[in-house]
Amino acid sequence: MRLEIVAHTPDVEALIATAMLTTTSGASPSTLFHSLRGDAGRAARVVDRLEVQHGSILEHNRLCWVLEATESEALDILLSCRFFSFTKIEDSRWLVSANLRTVVEFAESRRDAFTQALVESIREVTPTIYQHLRGNER
Amino acid sequence: MKVELLCHTPVTGLREALRKRDLPEVDLLPHLSFTFAVEGISRACSHQLVRHRVASFSQQSQRYIEVRKLRKHVVTPETVAGSAPQLFESFIEKTGETYHELLGRGIPKEDARFVLPNATETAMLMTMDGRSLFHFFGLRCCNRAQWEIRALADAMLVQVRAVEPERFRRAGPYCYQLGYCPEGRFSCGRMDEVKGKYDQMSRS
Numbered sequence: 001m002r003l004e005i006v007a008h009t010p011d012v013e014a015l016i017a018t019a020m021l022t023t024t025s026g027a028s029p030s031t032l033f034h035s036l037r038g039d040a041g042r043a044a045r046v047v048d049r050l051e052v053q054h055g056s057i058l059e060h061n062r063l064c065w066v067l068e069a070t071e072s073e074a075l076d077i078l079l080s081c082r083f084f085s086f087t088k089i090e091d092s093r094w095l096v097s098a099n100l101r102t103v104v105e106f107a108e109s110r111r112d113a114f115t116q117a118l119v120e121s122i123r124e125v126t127p128t129i130y131q132h133l134r135g136n137e138r
Numbered sequence: 139m140k141v142e143l144l145c146h147t148p149v150t151g152l153r154e155a156l157r158k159r160d161l162p163e164v165d166l167l168p169h170l171s172f173t174f175a176v177e178g179i180s181r182a183c184s185h186q187l188v189r190h191r192v193a194s195f196s197q198q199s200q201r202y203i204e205v206r207k208l209r210k211h212v213v214t215p216e217t218v219a220g221s222a223p224q225l226f227e228s229f230i231e232k233t234g235e236t237y238h239e240l241l242g243r244g245i246p247k248e249d250a251r252f253v254l255p256n257a258t259e260t261a262m263l264m265t266m267d268g269r270s271l272f273h274f275f276g277l278r279c280c281n282r283a284q285w286e287i288r289a290l291a292d293a294m295l296v297q298v299r300a301v302e303p304e305r306f307r308r309a310g311p312y313c314y315q316l317g318y319c320p321e322g323r324f325s326c327g328r329m330d331e332v333k334g335k336y337d338q339m340s341r342s
């Protein structure tokens with residue numbers, strides 16, 4: 001099995017921080033986003049305060065992967081979590097996508113090669129959530 | 139009302155990853171997401187919006203955010219502004235006073251808000267995938283949709299077409315997508331006019 005991230009929503013941490021602050025701060029989401037997008041450190045500090053059980057905050061993004069896997073491996077993932085979208089590209093090759101909430105909840109419920117690859121794939125996309133997931137593994 | 143498309147999934151990386159293999163658009167759409175800042179809509183509109191369940195919403199919370207001057211944060215329908223503006227404004231004024239009197243008596247915001255009207259403005263972050271957006275436009279750009287959410291849907295469509303013109307060229311109300319009106323006896327009967335409007339939107 002091989003997993004490679006091929007596309008994702010840009011500025012994922014700025015969007016997470018915007019979603020968090022929109023609900024409680026009174027500032028408009030567009031103002032928050034434009035401010036946070038230019039300040040990765042501040043966005044990361046806000047995201048670091050996230051209590052992950054408030055999962056809807058993590059849904060404002062989409063990550064896309066190409067997965068090389070057998071049909072039975074793909075079916076196993078699909079049956080474990082209905083929030084992954086799968087499109088067959090060719091034999092044993094799939095376009096897969098999900099939002100970060102799906103990634104986090106999947107990673108917290110399973111320990112296998114696919115989950116490891118899934119977590120590794122978000123290292124650059126959202127370093128704060130990646131660190132959070134890595135911390136939970138220890 | 140203010141609507142801004144903040145982010146969307148770029149298609150370039152996807153196309154390269156697919157090694158130029160063409161997937162039908164219908165297969166690609168669920169993998170693309172679009173995130174909007176929606177501001178200055180009424181709570182009446184946001185109630186309709188969140189019925190679109192294949193979407194994600196983060197909305198300003200009245201549990202945490204005080205509505206400081208209600209009369210400056212309401213959406214007034216044109217019909218009301220045209221026919222009964224004083225009646226509406228006096229109700230809003232009185233409601234705002236009651237809300238603040240409740241807060242003044244130590245009632246928490248989460249309970250004082252029970253008196254706030256559907257006209258109260260709200261803001262939210264909203265994310266939908268491409269397939270859900272087509273469905274949203276199909277229902278909410280339709281002449282049968284309520285005016286506020288129709289204006290919102292049109293504003294979203296303009297911005298989505300600006301970043302993905304080919305992919306969303308056929309997006310619009312269902313009569314525009316399908317070539318016939320699925321509303322049956324409730325049809326507005328103005329398909330040609332609707333087609334002209336959404337064709338024009340493509341050109342501009």
